[in-house]
Amino acid sequence: MSLRAKRTGWWLALLVAGLGVCPWAALVHAAEIKVLSAGAMKGIVTELAETFRQETGNTVIITSGTAGELRQKVEAGEVTDVVIVTDTVLEQLAAKRLVVADTRADLARTAIGVAVREGTALPDISTVEAFKRTVLAAKSLVYTDPGRGATSGIHFAGVLQRLGIADAVKDKTVLWPGGYAAEAIVKGQAELCVHQISEILPVKGVTLVGPLPRELQKITTYSAAVATRAATPETARAFIAFVTRPTFKPKFVVAGLDYRE
Numbered sequence: 001m002s003l004r005a006k007r008t009g010w011w012l013a014l015l016v017a018g019l020g021v022c023p024w025a026a027l028v029h030a031a032e033i034k035v036l037s038a039g040a041m042k043g044i045v046t047e048l049a050e051t052f053r054q055e056t057g058n059t060v061i062i063t064s065g066t067a068g069e070l071r072q073k074v075e076a077g078e079v080t081d082v083v084i085v086t087d088t089v090l091e092q093l094a095a096k097r098l099v100v101a102d103t104r105a106d107l108a109r110t111a112i113g114v115a116v117r118e119g120t121a122l123p124d125i126s127t128v129e130a131f132k133r134t135v136l137a138a139k140s141l142v143y144t145d146p147g148r149g150a151t152s153g154i155h156f157a158g159v160l161q162r163l164g165i166a167d168a169v170k171d172k173t174v175l176w177p178g179g180y181a182a183e184a185i186v187k188g189q190a191e192l193c194v195h196q197i198s199e200i201l202p203v204k205g206v207t208l209v210g211p212l213p214r215e216l217q218k219i220t221t222y223s224a225a226v227a228t229r230a231a232t233p234e235t236a237r238a239f240i241a242f243v244t245r246p247t248f249k250p251k252f253v254v255a256g257l258d259y260r261e
Helices: 002-017 025-029 039-056 068-074 087-095 128-137 151-163 168-170 233-243 246-254
Strands: 032-038 059-065 082-086 107-110 114-115 139-142 173-176 192-196 206-211 220-226
Touching: 025 068, 032 039, 032 068, 032 151, 032 233, 039 107, 059 068, 059 107, 068 082, 068 087, 082 087, 082 233, 087 220, 107 151, 107 233, 114 151, 128 151, 128 168, 139 151, 151 168, 168 173, 168 233, 220 233
Parallel strands: 032 059, 032 082, 139 173, 139 192
Antiparallel strands: 082 220, 107 220, 114 192, 114 206
C-alpha cells in the first residue's frame, strides 16, 4: 500500500472516530418487525414497507389474510408487532387487550366495487335495480368467501339476500378463498367480480366498473395498532407513524384507499 493510501485511510479512520460514527451501526441496530395485514391493505403496506426499509434499515415481514383470519391468528397467540385490520376487528382485539389501544391509527377507507374483464362492455350498476339485473344476467360471479371472514364477502352475501337473488345466483357463484378475487376473471372462472376496490385495482386484465350503488355499499375503515405482545414495540410504533405520513396520501388515493362518496 502506498504512503498516500495509508494516510488517506488514517484520516478516514480519525474522521469516523471523531464523529462517533460506526460504519456498521445501521446494520447492528436494524430490526425486523412482523405485520399482519388485511388483504385490502396488502398492496400499499408492501410498497411502504420497502420504502421504510430503505429509509431505516428495518425489515417488515408481512402476512396477509382476511380480517377474520387475522383476528383468529392474534387471538390464538400468534406473535406479531403490528396488526392492520378493519376498525371493527381492531376494536374487538383492543377489548381483549391483544393490541395497544392508544397506538391505533386509522389508515384508509375503501369501498366495494364491481369489475369485469378488460375490454368488455361495462354493465350498468348505476342503481340498485340496474345492479340486480347485471348480477342476474352475468354468466358467473365471484366474491370472497364469507366463511373465511372476508369483510366484503360477508357484506355482499347479505346484499344478495336483501335483493332476493341469493338462491338464483348460487350455482354460478365462485367463492374466492382469499387474495384478489378479480383474478378469477383473468383465469376465465368468472365474468363479474364484487370485491374491495383496493383489491380490484392491482389486478391486470380487469376493469373497475365502479362502486356498488350507495344503498348497497359498505365503506370500510382500515386501522393499525401495535400488538400487545410485540417483540419490537418501538419499531412497530415507528412503522405506523411512517405509513401515516401525509406525503403518502396520494399513494392511498391511487390505490383506492381514500374513498369519498
